[in-house]
Amino acid sequence: MKDRFLRACRREPVDVTPVWFMRQAGRYMAEYRKVREKHSLLEICKTPELSLEVTLQPLRLGVDAAILFADILLPLEPMGAPFEFAKGEGPVIHEPIRDAAGIERLRVIDPAHEGLGYVLDSVRLIRKELDGRLPLIGFAGGPFTLASYLVEGGRSSHFDKTKRLMYGEPAAWNELMAKLSEVVRRYLVQQIEAGAQAVQLFDSWVGSLSVDDYREFVMPHVARILSDLATRGVPVIHFGTDTGALLGAMREAGGTVLGVDWRTPLDEAWDKVGAGVAVQGNLDPTVLFAPWDFIARSAKRVLDRAAGRPGHVFNLGHGILPETPVDNVARLVDFVYQPTVRA
């Protein structure tokens, strides 16, 4: 198996820096758009054969890992909060949850047997199809990020409804976080049991919090998930954005690999969290819209900042944007693999 991704996660020596991309299967690829002409995003997620097809599409770019094609919001539906993806608006939760009664009604499901069996079927199918060639990454949303969608009803600029609940009804908030965290924990454990060789916790919006609020309202829940996962034998990537001030607390919460967005220089981030953890990142996704020379210069800076330390997984600081030129992505993979060209 092409195992340098897993080796880097464990801070073992690698021949070259491994690379994969968040949202590496997505609208920037013509073959993905073709599937989307016939199927909705949720249809793809819920049909293992389609999830498999789409998961495999970006592998032609030469990346070091496949990541399950799914959506972080999938657990919300069986928990009792159905949603849809409205055109151009992102997810819309039909009945946002804003009080203790709504939280009370949320079900702590057993994902495998209560509504998310299709995801685990996809994991098994993809793992079988990969046949040991490449490792498969599973994933779930972090509890704060999931809670923010549940409470806001969709995307948000200020997360004010979420924070209002958090500050104003801490008991209800902790109940909500406990329910989400337990589902996320079970879901990731089941993905690992189904064959995922690493998992990523996408706590994408956690960087909207002050460090104090993170420590008080989020970290205990995330730590519970991550301490369980630490016993499961696979690397766990702990990811957020806007986390310049949060990285230390996120490191304390756990994870084998810390995801770092593009705002913090990789060496500065690494100094902050210590050499005992691997790091993933951290090119600005918009750099992929630039002329090649600029992309190469920016990627080289990321690689140079990680030079000499084992445990760097090259990635963007967040997901690939929909209009990204696919050729730039392919060329970037080659670039990451060619240290002599870089030197």
Place this chain on the structure above:
Amino acid sequence: MKDRFLRACRREPVDVTPVWFMRQAGRYMAEYRKVREKHSLLEICKTPELSLEVTLQPLRLGVDAAILFADILLPLEPMGAPFEFAKGEGPVIHEPIRDAAGIERLRVIDPAHEGLGYVLDSVRLIRKELDGRLPLIGFAGGPFTLASYLVEGGRSSHFDKTKRLMYGEPAAWNELMAKLSEVVRRYLVQQIEAGAQAVQLFDSWVGSLSVDDYREFVMPHVARILSDLATRGVPVIHFGTDTGALLGAMREAGGTVLGVDWRTPLDEAWDKVGAGVAVQGNLDPTVLFAPWDFIARSAKRVLDRAAGRPGHVFNLGHGILPETPVDNVARLVDFVYQPTVRA
């Protein structure tokens, strides 16, 4: 004059920590909403008597400074890029600027005599009306933030069009930034000449950039503005959000006071920029939606982190949100003033 705001900006001793709020005149106040029933945002900005009325409204809360009521986008119209505020969508630039030809057509105006005389009339009128009771803060948008609105055509999540121009056509980008910066510089100098006793540069979206990109594409322009302003004898507040990793570079760019959003603990931010500069912030604006005890606890933490160092101006990490309970704002002002209650 109640001068503790100006004294804190200069890191001189003060009796209690001074406090004001970004967007302290705005929709959260009933008296502002009443003015808005009859007048659009732009009408208020363009009518000195209305700007005066609205600027004075929050002074009943007991804050230590008045801030000119205006909008950072006002200079765009006379520069040749008219816009409107669309209901619920924020600003819409009628013809976004995305290429060298569009940048070429932008006019480097003399604000006082070419389209922004009404702002300077407002400054003079407010200053006269304040009659030495409170200092008046003037302001302008930072060049990156203004450029992002011009290029994106409005608000943006990813600033991808802005960054595409920046990366792909650096000469055109620098021309755009040079034009915006020269207008901003003249505009702030004229506000000072008209009576502003401090000015704030709102480079609100600059935290979307990596430190490398900030240093290469933004900092030289901001530094040019700030080094001129440093000779004008009034404090200059240099503000951005999401700046956890950028604070050091922003400090190098200049300013008497650095604005710090709520993501970075104030003491950590101050350690990063050094004791030679004042800091402003840094309560999360959403905390004002919380029960009073939580607000007090959070505000106390901000104050405690600044304790023993001269040069703290209490503020939120960004503007007051529209639905904020006004009573919480008033009570917070009292709280900041009562160190014995806090101790």
